Amino acid sequence: MSDDQPTKKIQIHFKPLPKQVECLKYLKDDTTRFILYGGSKGSGKSRLGCSWLILNCLQYPSTRWMMGRARLQDLYKTTFQTFQQIVKEWGLEDIVQINFQRNIITFKGYESQIFMLDLYPDPSDLEYNNMSGLELTGAFIDELSDIDHKAFEIIKTLIRYRLKEYGLTPKILMASNPCQGWPFDLIYKPWEEGRLPSDYQFVQAFTADNTYLGEDYVKQLGTMEEGSQKERLLHGSWYYASNENELFDRDAVTQSFYNQRKTFDNNWYISCDVADLGEDYTVIVLWQGWHIVSVEKLRVDQVELASRIKALMSLFHVPVRNVIFDANGSGAAMPTLVRGSVRYIPHMRALKEEKYKTIKAQLMYNFARHFKQADISFGLEYNDDVVKELCAYKKRIKNDIHDVSLKQEVKNYLKRSPDTADALYMRSYFDYRPSTGGGFSIIN
Numbered sequence: 252m253s254d255d256q257p258t259k260k261i262q263i264h265f266k267p268l269p270k271q272v273e274c275l276k277y278l279k280d281d282t283t284r285f286i287l288y289g290g291s292k293g294s295g296k297s298r299l300g301c302s303w304l305i306l307n308c309l310q311y312p313s314t315r316w317m318m319g320r321a322r323l324q325d326l327y328k329t330t331f332q333t334f335q336q337i338v339k340e341w342g343l344e345d346i347v348q349i350n351f352q353r354n355i356i357t358f359k360g361y362e363s364q365i366f367m368l369d370l371y372p373d374p375s376d377l378e379y380n381n382m383s384g385l386e387l388t389g390a391f392i393d394e395l396s397d398i399d400h401k402a403f404e405i406i407k408t409l410i411r412y413r414l415k416e417y418g419l420t421p422k423i424l425m426a427s428n429p430c431q432g433w434p435f436d437l438i439y440k441p442w443e444e445g446r447l448p449s450d451y452q453f454v455q456a457f458t459a460d461n462t463y464l465g466e467d468y469v470k471q472l473g474t475m476e477e478g479s480q481k482e483r484l485l486h487g488s489w490y491y492a493s494n495e496n497e498l499f500d501r502d503a504v505t506q507s508f509y510n511q512r513k514t515f516d517n518n519w520y521i522s523c524d525v526a527d528l529g530e531d532y533t534v535i536v537l538w539q540g541w542h543i544v545s546v547e548k549l550r551v552d553q554v555e556l557a558s559r560i561k562a563l564m565s566l567f568h569v570p571v572r573n574v575i576f577d578a579n580g581s582g583a584a585m586p587t588l589v590r591g592s593v594r595y596i597p598h599m600r601a602l603k604e605e606k607y608k609t610i611k612a613q614l615m616y617n618f619a620r621h622f623k624q625a626d627i628s629f630g631l632e633y634n635d636d637v638v639k640e641l642c643a644y645k646k647r648i649k650n651d652i653h654d655v656s657l658k659q660e661v662k663n664y665l666k667r668s669p670d671t672a673d674a675l676y677m678r679s680y681f682d683y684r685p686s687t688g689g690g691f692s693i694i695n
C-alpha cells in the first residue's frame with residue numbers, strides 16, 4: 252500500500268442477498284473460474300458485480316480489474332451508476348478516483364484499478380487486439396448476452412495479474428438476464444442437465460429474491476404484458492417462447508442502437524410519415540444507407556414540412572427520388588410540394604407479386620429482415636419507445652398471405668400512434684425499386 256493511503260478507517264456495511272452470498276462463495280473458492288449470475292430483472296446482478304470489484308480493490312492493493320459491457324455508454328448509464336451508489340453508501344468518495352478520459356477507476360492509497368471496457372466487436376479489430384496488452388486480476392461482465400463469445404474467450408486469457416502473489420484463482424463473474432445466445436448453450440443448458448464443468452458455476456436469481464427492491468418496482472414489472480418478455484424478465488425463464496407472431500426481433504432492434512454503420516450502401520434517403528390532421532406527429536427520418544442519421548418529430552403544416560425536407564435534401568445532397576412520403580390522408584399534397592418524390596400508400600398491393608396482403612406488410616417484413624441481418628444502425632441514443640413501436644407490429648398470416656397488425660390495433664396497444672415506426676419502415680421501399688430505369692415509381 253502506498254504512503255498516501257487515507258488514514259480514515261473504512262467500515263463497509265455490505266449485506267448481500269442469499270443468492271449473492273452463494274455467488275460470493277464461488278468467487279472465493281479454489282475451483283470455480285467462471286460464474287454466471289443469471290437472473291430476472293432487478294435480481295441484484297450489477298450490485299453484486301460492483302460490490303465484488305470494490306471489495307477486491309480494497310483487499311488486494313495494486314491489482315487490476317475489469318468492468319465490461321457491450322457498450323461503454325450503457326455501462327456508464329447502468330452498471331457504473333450502481334457502482335457510484337455503492338461508493339457513496341460505503342463512504343468511499345475520498346478513495347475512489349475516476350478518470351473519464353481513460354475510463355479507469357483508481358483506488359487512492361490502494362493503487363488498485365478497474366478498467367471500464369467496451370466489449371462490442373469493432374469491425375476493424377474483430378480479434379480484440381486492443382485488449383491484447385492487458386493483464387487483469389479478475390473481471391466482471393454485465394449483460395453477458397450482449398457480448399460475443401469471442402470477447403469472453405479473449406478475456407479468459409487476460410486474467411493473470413498478481414494472482415500468484417495473492418494466492419488467487421482467476422475468476423470471471425458474469426451477469427445476464429435469461430437469453431438464447433451462447434451463454435445459454437455454454438452455461439445454462441449444461442447446468443440444467445447437470446453437466447456443467449467443475450470450473451463453471453451458475454446461480455439462478457429471481458426478482459423476488461431481491462428484498463431490497465421497492466414494492467413499486469415489482470408491481471411495475473408485474474404489469475408487463477403477458478408473454479415471452481415477462482417470462483424472461485420477471486419469471487427468469489430461459490425458455491421464453493420466441494413468439495411465432497413476432498415480426499421484429501426485439502433483441503435485434505435493440506442491438507441496432509449499438510451496431511456499427513454498414514457501408515454497402517452510401518446513398519442518402521428520407522422517409523417521412525405525415526401526421527393525420529389534429530393528432531400525432533410528423534416524423535422525418537434521414538438515412539445514409541441503412542444508418543439512421545436523424546429522426547425529427549414535428550407538428551408543422553405541409554408547406555413548412557416541404558421546406559424542412561428541401562433543406563435536408565440540399566444539406567445532405569439527398570436525390571428527390573430517394574424521398575418517400577406516406578401520402579395517405581393528410582400527406583396527400585406532399586409529393587406535389589416535393590416534386591419527384593415517391594408517393595406511398597400503405598394499403599396498395601404488394602410489389603413483384605410477393606405474397607403479402609399490402610405493400611405495408613411487404614415493406615415491414617423486409618424491414619424486420621434488415622434488423623435481423625444487423626444492417627440497420629442508429630446514430631442516436633437508445634430509445635425504448637422506438638423499440639416498443641416496432642415490436643407492437645405483429646405478423647398476421649391467413650391462407651398463406653402475410654399481413655401485419657392494423658394500425659388501429661397498434662395504437663390501442665401503445666395508447667399512442669406508432670409515428671416513428673411508421674416513418675422508419677418505409678425505407679424498405681427502396682429495396683424494391685430497380686436501381687436503373689430512371690423515373691420508375693410504383694405509385695407516383
Ligand SMILES: Nc1ncnc2c1ncn2[C@@H]1O[C@H](COP(=O)(O)OP(=O)(O)OP(=O)(O)O)[C@@H](O)[C@H]1O
Binds near residue numbers: 267296428
Ligand atoms: N446487497 C445489496 N444491498 C443493497 N442493495 C442491493 C443489494 N443487492 C441489490 N440491491 C439493490 O437492488 C436494486 C436492483 O439491483 P441491481 O441493479 O443490481 O439488479 P440487476 O439484476 O442488475 O437489475 P437489471 O436486470 O435491471 O440490470 C438496486 O437498487 C440495488 O442497489
Ligand SMILES: [Mg+2]
Binds near residue numbers: 296298329330393
Ligand atoms: Mg443490472
